[in-house]
Amino acid sequence: MTATPSRVFVARLAGIAVFDPAGDQIGRVRDVVVVIRQHPRPPRVLGLVVEVPPHRRVFLPITRVTNIDAGAVIFDGRINMRRFEKRSSETLALGEMLDRRVELADGGEHVIVIDLGMEQSRSSDWLVTKVAVRRTGVSPSAHAHRWTAGGRSAGTRLGLRRRRGETFVVGWGAINGLGVVEDGQGAASLIAAFERMRAPDLANVVHELSAKRRGEVAAALDDRRLADVLEELPEDDQVEILGKLDADRAADVLEEMGPDDAADLLGELPLEQREQLLALMQPEDAAPLRRLLSYADNTAGGMMTTEPVIVSPDATVAEALAQIRNPDLNPALAAQVYVCRPPTETPTGRYLGTVHFQRLLREPPPTLVSAICDTELDPLRPELPLETVSNYLATYNLVSVPIVDVNGRLLGAVTVDDVLDHLLPDDWRENVMDTDVDLDEEEEALRNAEAAQAAQNGERPN
Structure with missing residues (x-):
C-alpha cells in the first residue's frame, strides 16, 4: 500500500467514498471488520464494509485497499458484490466497539472508547494498535476526532495532567475489557461518526446493527433525528425500536414523525399500546393520526399525509x-x-x-x-x-x-x-437481492483463517 498514512482512525473512515483505480466511485465506507484476539495481541483488521448502490453492504478485504487518505479509499478494482454477513468471530469497529466502557490497565480507571487507530505492521497486516478514550463527564461531541497525525491529543502532547472529560490516546495493551459485551453501552461516538449522513443512509446503518445496538442508538438520538430514521426503517425495526422506548418518549417521537408514517407505525402496534401512545400525545397531534387510522391501509385515506402546503x-x-x-x-x-x-x-x-x-x-x-x-x-x-x-x-x-x-x-x-x-414489496427497504456471485477465494481464505485461529486459541466472539 502506498501513499497511506502510518495510522488511520476508523471513525474518520465513516462515510468516505471508495474509488476504483479508474477514479469511479463504487460506494462509501460504513464500518471496519476486525478480529479481537487474546489480550494483549492487537485486533487484526480484515477489511471494510462498503455500501454500494442501492444500500447494499459488501466486504472489501483490506489486502485490496491500495490507498487511504482523508477523503477517499482506493482499492485495486476487485470486489465481491455478495452481501456482507458478519461472522461470529468478527467485530464491527464502529458499530460495536465505539462507546464501550473499558478499564485502563494502569490504575484501573474506567474510560469511554471514542475512536480506534489502525496501522500497518512490518508484515503488511493492518492492526488496531491505538485506542482514543474519554474520561467520563463530558459529551464526546466536543472532543471527537481531535487527533494529530501522530495520534495524540493536544493535551497529551503537552504533557498536561489528565482531567475529567479529557480525551487522549493509549496503546491497545493499555486497556482491558474491550472484547467483553457491555449492557447499556452508549452510542454518542457512533452517532458522531455518521452525523452528516442522510436519514435513509443512517437508517440502513441502524438496520444492520444488532438489536442491542439498535436500541442503544435509538436512546442516544434526539427525537427529531430518531423520527427521521424510523420513517426509513422496515416495519419490524420500527416496532422493535419503539417498544424499547419509554411510553412518554415514544409519544414524543411519534409527534415528530410525518402523520402518515406515524399512523402506519401505530397501525402495526397492539391496540392497547396504540391507544396508550395516542393518549400521551398532544391532542392536536393525535387527532390527525386517529383520522388516518380510520382508513384502510391501501386506500387514498390510508396513504395520505395530513400536512400538505x-x-x-x-x-x-x-x-x-x-x-x-x-x-x-x-x-x-x-x-x-x-x-x-x-x-x-x-x-x-x-x-x-x-x-x-x-x-x-x-x-x-x-x-x-x-x-x-x-x-x-x-x-x-x-x-x-x-x-x-x-x-x-x-x-x-x-x-x-x-x-x-x-x-x-x-x-x-x-x-x-x-x-x-x-x-413495492414489503421488504424493499431491506434491499433483498438474489445473487449468483461465486464466493471470492481470497476473501473466504482471509476470513476463514481468522475464524479458525480464533477457535484454536479459544477466543470468544465479541
Missing part, C-alpha cells in the same frame, strides 16, 4: 413560495400548493384548486394564488384504492394528489413516494 385564496405568490422553501418539507409536498378557504389546517374549508410550484415561479410575487390555481383536475376521495391513485398520478404526470371529503374539504394529499411505498 395549504394557503388561503387571498395569499400571494410570494407567501406561497415562502412556505415551499421550508427545508424540512418533503420535496413531493413542496411541488404544489393547495388553495382552500379557511381554516387552512386539515380538514380545511372548501378546496378550491392547486398551484404548481413552476407556475408560482413564473408569476409576479404580488399575484393572488386564487387567480392562478388549477381547477381543472378533480381531487380524489379517501376511500379510493391504491390502483386508482397510482393511475391518476401517472395519467396527469403529478407527484401528489389532493384528497377531499364529501363536503369538498381538503383532508390531505397522497404523494408519489407514499404510492411507491405501497407498490
Whole structure:
C-alpha cells in the first residue's frame, strides 16, 4: 500500500467514498471488520464494509485497499458484490466497539472508547494498535476526532495532567475489557461518526446493527433525528425500536414523525399500546393520526399525509413560495400548493384548486394564488384504492394528489413516494437481492483463517 498514512482512525473512515483505480466511485465506507484476539495481541483488521448502490453492504478485504487518505479509499478494482454477513468471530469497529466502557490497565480507571487507530505492521497486516478514550463527564461531541497525525491529543502532547472529560490516546495493551459485551453501552461516538449522513443512509446503518445496538442508538438520538430514521426503517425495526422506548418518549417521537408514517407505525402496534401512545400525545397531534387510522391501509385515506402546503385564496405568490422553501418539507409536498378557504389546517374549508410550484415561479410575487390555481383536475376521495391513485398520478404526470371529503374539504394529499411505498414489496427497504456471485477465494481464505485461529486459541466472539 502506498501513499497511506502510518495510522488511520476508523471513525474518520465513516462515510468516505471508495474509488476504483479508474477514479469511479463504487460506494462509501460504513464500518471496519476486525478480529479481537487474546489480550494483549492487537485486533487484526480484515477489511471494510462498503455500501454500494442501492444500500447494499459488501466486504472489501483490506489486502485490496491500495490507498487511504482523508477523503477517499482506493482499492485495486476487485470486489465481491455478495452481501456482507458478519461472522461470529468478527467485530464491527464502529458499530460495536465505539462507546464501550473499558478499564485502563494502569490504575484501573474506567474510560469511554471514542475512536480506534489502525496501522500497518512490518508484515503488511493492518492492526488496531491505538485506542482514543474519554474520561467520563463530558459529551464526546466536543472532543471527537481531535487527533494529530501522530495520534495524540493536544493535551497529551503537552504533557498536561489528565482531567475529567479529557480525551487522549493509549496503546491497545493499555486497556482491558474491550472484547467483553457491555449492557447499556452508549452510542454518542457512533452517532458522531455518521452525523452528516442522510436519514435513509443512517437508517440502513441502524438496520444492520444488532438489536442491542439498535436500541442503544435509538436512546442516544434526539427525537427529531430518531423520527427521521424510523420513517426509513422496515416495519419490524420500527416496532422493535419503539417498544424499547419509554411510553412518554415514544409519544414524543411519534409527534415528530410525518402523520402518515406515524399512523402506519401505530397501525402495526397492539391496540392497547396504540391507544396508550395516542393518549400521551398532544391532542392536536393525535387527532390527525386517529383520522388516518380510520382508513384502510391501501386506500387514498390510508396513504395520505395530513400536512400538505395549504394557503388561503387571498395569499400571494410570494407567501406561497415562502412556505415551499421550508427545508424540512418533503420535496413531493413542496411541488404544489393547495388553495382552500379557511381554516387552512386539515380538514380545511372548501378546496378550491392547486398551484404548481413552476407556475408560482413564473408569476409576479404580488399575484393572488386564487387567480392562478388549477381547477381543472378533480381531487380524489379517501376511500379510493391504491390502483386508482397510482393511475391518476401517472395519467396527469403529478407527484401528489389532493384528497377531499364529501363536503369538498381538503383532508390531505397522497404523494408519489407514499404510492411507491405501497407498490413495492414489503421488504424493499431491506434491499433483498438474489445473487449468483461465486464466493471470492481470497476473501473466504482471509476470513476463514481468522475464524479458525480464533477457535484454536479459544477466543470468544465479541
